[in-house]
Amino acid sequence: MKQMGNDFMEFQSFNMIFFIVFGLIAIVMIMGIVKTIGAGLSNQAAERIQRSCKVVDKRTRVRGGSGDFSASTYYYITFEFDGGERMELEVKDTDFGMIVIGDRGKLHYKGTRFLEFVRVMEA
Template sequence: MSSGFNMGPFPGGNGGDLFLIIFTSVLVLIIGTFIILIIKSLMAWSSNNASPIQSLNCKVVAKRMHVSGGSGDSSASTSYYATFEFEDRSRLELEVGREQFGYIVEGDQGTLTYQGTRFKEFSRPLL
């Protein structure tokens, strides 16, 4: 005997439809976020490649680290940044590698080589 009502997987009626709508919405949101992140990364990569490589005299005015993750069982990742001040007093903060971060000291003066937002090298004058 059939009562003619579709109870769905949840008591009370069409709970299955609600679950499907919520699940689909969350899935579309996650996929959309990944697509946006990929597009932004490709645009930054393309912009950096189209930028000229510049070498300018500057002074290191600041250094900082940014640690993300690391709660519970997840591992942490650290990003390293240095801020450079040019002769015209303008400043540029660039992400640098861990090894370069260790060699750069606040107050150092030298030549920064960069392309767009991509750090290439910082060299001090030979004495």
């Protein structure tokens, strides 16, 4: 009879640990969703800005791709403004391919969202 009591206690402990781990995972996921929505709303409320700049760096980041999972590639460009301030923005793959380090032009962005880069041809 004593053995059955121990089994019940182990089962209860397992349930409690499972509940805590599941709860923590749910909290982290909810926080991520809230952060993403907040960034989107902030970008939506921001004004459209146009600034002269120079392209100083480009990079990619690949996530996933192991086993049966597909990989996703994210593209980033760093722009340097006339005062020396820099900003890195995520861009579409097509924009990434058309913009070259050293290009000068007008950057159009809204919050942290890249909108457009218009290259200025120097004579």
